[in-house]
Amino acid sequence: MANTIPNRQVICDTLLELAKEDRDIMVLASDSRGSAAMAPFAKAYPDQFVEVGIAEQNIVGISAGLAHSGKKPFVTSPACFLSMRSIEQIKVDVAYSATNVKLVGISGGVSYGALGMSHHSVQDLAVSRAIPGLAVILPADRHETKRMTEALVKHEGGAYIRIGRNPVEDVYDNDDYEFVIGKAVTLREGGDLTIIAAGETVRVALDAHEALKEAGVSCRVINMHTIKPLDEEAVIKAASETGHIITVEEHSIHGGLGAAVAEVVVQHKPVPMRILGIPDEPAIAGKSAEVFDYYGISAGNIKKIALDLLGR
Numbered sequence: 001m002a003n004t005i006p007n008r009q010v011i012c013d014t015l016l017e018l019a020k021e022d023r024d025i026m027v028l029a030s031d032s033r034g035s036a037a038m039a040p041f042a043k044a045y046p047d048q049f050v051e052v053g054i055a056e057q058n059i060v061g062i063s064a065g066l067a068h069s070g071k072k073p074f075v076t077s078p079a080c081f082l083s084m085r086s087i088e089q090i091k092v093d094v095a096y097s098a099t100n101v102k103l104v105g106i107s108g109g110v111s112y113g114a115l116g117m118s119h120h121s122v123q124d125l126a127v128s129r130a131i132p133g134l135a136v137i138l139p140a141d142r143h144e145t146k147r148m149t150e151a152l153v154k155h156e157g158g159a160y161i162r163i164g165r166n167p168v169e170d171v172y173d174n175d176d177y178e179f180v181i182g183k184a185v186t187l188r189e190g191g192d193l194t195i196i197a198a199g200e201t202v203r204v205a206l207d208a209h210e211a212l213k214e215a216g217v218s219c220r221v222i223n224m225h226t227i228k229p230l231d232e233e234a235v236i237k238a239a240s241e242t243g244h245i246i247t248v249e250e251h252s253i254h255g256g257l258g259a260a261v262a263e264v265v266v267q268h269k270p271v272p273m274r275i276l277g278i279p280d281e282p283a284i285a286g287k288s289a290e291v292f293d294y295y296g297i298s299a300g301n302i303k304k305i306a307l308d309l310l311g312r
Contacts (some may be wrong), residue, residue: 003170007145007163008037008076008106011103014149015074019045025153026066026073028052030059035165036076036106056081057071060103060226067099072153079162081113083124094158095133103160108138108289109200109250110145110167117282122164126255128160129228135159135181136227138199143172144225144300147179155181162199164250166288169203171223184231193244193306196235198257201248201297208248217306227257232264239269244309246274246302250292253277257271264265274305 017043019025028050032111033039042049046113050066056077063073075082082105083090094101105124112119129136139145145163152159159181171187187202188209197205202223212219219240222234239245245265247258252304258275265273276297286295292298 003142003167003190005142006037006165006167007139007142008165010142010145011104011149011163012037012041014146016044018150018153019048022072022153023048024070024072025072026050028053028059028063028073028075030056030077032077032106034076036104038076045107056057056086057089060086060101061093063099063101064089064093064099067101072100074102074104076104078112078119079108079121079124079277080119083128083160085122087127090128090134090160091131095131098133099158100156101158103158105162107165108162110288113286113288113291116199116285119284122250122252122278122283123255124160124162125227125251125257125275126259129255129260133158135191137161137181137225138227139163139225140199140202140223141171142200143170143175144179146175146204148225149178151179151181164200164288164312168200171202171206173283182229182231185223185225186220186232186234188219188221190218190308192218193246194220194222194238194242195246195248195302196222196224196238196257197248198227199250200247201250204292204297204299204302205248207299208306211299211303211308215307217308217310221298224257224261227260230260232268235264236268239265239271244272246276246305246309248297248302249277250297251277253279272309274309275300276305292303
């Protein structure tokens with residue numbers, strides 16, 4: 001049965017449960033409690049919820065102040081605005097000031113597909129991972145989102161988290177595992193090449209694994225849920241053991257997951273590599289699935305790229 005629970009709802013449900021014991025947990029919204037699925041939290045814990053309206057710079061500054069007073073703020077705001085309009089506040093108030101603020105960019109990537117470039121957030125990983133001291137995380141499904149949220153409540157320091165708008169097909173069977181920030185997860189073993197993905201493209205990578213398996217290719221799949229700090233050990237191991245790498249991301253091909261992986265590969269274990277994502281152009285407007293298909297973020301296209309990379 002297809003999953004019907006979006007990751008944003010999972011974050012709310014998890015924080016609702018944790019806030020029963022931890023009254024320092026706070027949620028802030030920028031006229032986004034509905035789109036962030038945080039209305040239940042606001043109703044259950046009105047003293048732990050702050051609505052700032054459409055004022056993304058302010059929401060980051062307010063959350064930093066709350067963190068300085070010992071609170072554990074979770075900012076929930078559209079990723080396209082949170083990552084771009086508030087970037088100075090994120091750099092100074094969160095990162096430079098070393099505040100314990102969790103920035104949850106909702107409806108990230110091309111979730112707002114039909115609204116076009118103004119509402120797409122396909123540059124957010126590039127800018128956020130360049131800021132010192134800021135973790136950057138993309139959970140793959142609802143199970144990972146739950147474990148990630150639990151880990152973030154315990155984590156000291158700033159973090160930018162990007163989630164999509166719609167439910168994602170399950171990657172994991174359940175949430176009975178440990179989520180470690182900065183530690184990649186090998187979902188499938190293989191020796192011919194490695195696919196490294198993050199967020200909603202992890203499911204695509206798993207589908208590509210099955211397609212390549214039918215073609216006789218042994219493909220490793222790595223869920224690189226943390227873009228920063230990147231699990232360099234997993235990348236080097238994959239390069240050494242499989243000799244070929246493909247990265248898949250819902251982001252510009254410049255500065256995101258592919259770039260982060262390439263930086264490690266070129267310095268430690270150069271191997272043939274391909275970066276699959278959104279090219280250097282305003283992404284087309286359309287439903288998320290249509291945008292993915294247009295740019296070849298699909299199992300079929302990954303299979304073609306892999307076979308070409310392997311010279312088959």
